Amino acid sequence: MTDHILVIGYGDTGRDAVNSVLASQPDARLTVLDIDFVAAAEATANGVTAIQGDGRDGCALDKAAADLADRIVIAVPDDLNAFLIARAIRPLNPDTVIVALIREPENHALFVSEGAVTVHLRCSGQDPRT
Numbered sequence: 001m002t003d004h005i006l007v008i009g010y011g012d013t014g015r016d017a018v019n020s021v022l023a024s025q026p027d028a029r030l031t032v033l034d035i036d037f038v039a040a041a042e043a044t045a046n047g048v049t050a051i052q053g054d055g056r057d058g059c060a061l062d063k064a065a066a067d068l069a070d071r072i073v074i075a076v077p078d079d080l081n082a083f084l085i086a087r088a089i090r091p092l093n094p095d096t097v098i099v100a101l102i103r104e105p106e107n108h109a110l111f112v113s114e115g116a117v118t119v120h121l122r123c124s125g126q127d128p129r130t
Contacts, residue, residue, distance in 0.1 A: 014075035
């Protein structure tokens with residue numbers, strides 16, 4: 001049986017996550033959920049199932065089969081939205097592994113308390129001194 005992995009957000013970070021999964025687990029069932037139509041189309045062109053919708057919305061999460069996902073990667077550009085997505089997911093799938101990719105280190109504890117098993121800090125690529 002293959003893993004079902006849901007990636008929410010298909011910007012640069014989400015795209016990197018998808019490409020990493022495709023490279024390491026070619027048999028994984030991979031779904032992308034993104035609010036932007038163009039991003040969803042790009043994910044489809046990359047060979048994965050893509051759904052246009054908001055990760056905070058229960059209907060969109062249902063369409064993306066969040067309740068059946070073995071792992072969910074939240075790769076949206078805003079930590080608050082990422083937190084709200086994690087809160088929407090947990091009741092639907094209490095056993096899934098949630099990986100949240102966040103920007104602000106001070107939000108780490110908040111995500112862990114919400115049940116995100118793994119929290120990663122994204123580097124903006126900018127010199128913090130500027």
